[in-house]
Amino acid sequence: MGSFSIGxxxxxxxxxxxxxxxxxxxxxxxxxxxxxxxxxxxxxxxxANPQLKADPPVGEKAQSETKRENAE
Incomplete structure (x- = not known):
């Protein structure tokens, strides 16, 4: 009575x-x-935090590259 059967x-x-x-x-x-x-x-x-090593989203990456090109 104390234990359950497979059924x-x-x-x-x-x-x-x-x-x-x-x-x-x-x-x-x-x-x-x-x-x-x-x-x-x-x-x-x-x-190690995998989020810190991840590449930025495409939009942010494109914006940072555009800023670098404009700065030059």
């Missing part, structure tokens, strides 16, 4: 799928996985 878990799983739907569960699983990955990366001491 109980199947019923619970079916109810969860009916309530949330498979697409939403997949999205939640992906979000949870990326959150855990980021958490592990933070614990490992990898402090």
């Amino acid at each position: 109980h878990w199947i019923i619970v799983l079916l109810i969860v799928v009916l309530i949330f739907g498979t697409k939403r569960l997949r999205n939640m699983g992906g979000d949870l996985g990326s959150a855990l990955r980021d958490f592990k990366k933070g614990l490992s001491g990898d402090e």
Whole structure:
């Protein structure tokens, strides 16, 4: 009486799928996985911020190049 059998878990799983739907569960699983990955990366001491190394968006890059050309 204290533990659930496999039948109980199947019923619970079916109810969860009916309530949330498979697409939403997949999205939640992906979000949870990326959150855990980021958490592990933070614990490992990898402090490199990928956003700082990224190229600026095309519009900003074009504007900065135009400013440089006008300055010359």
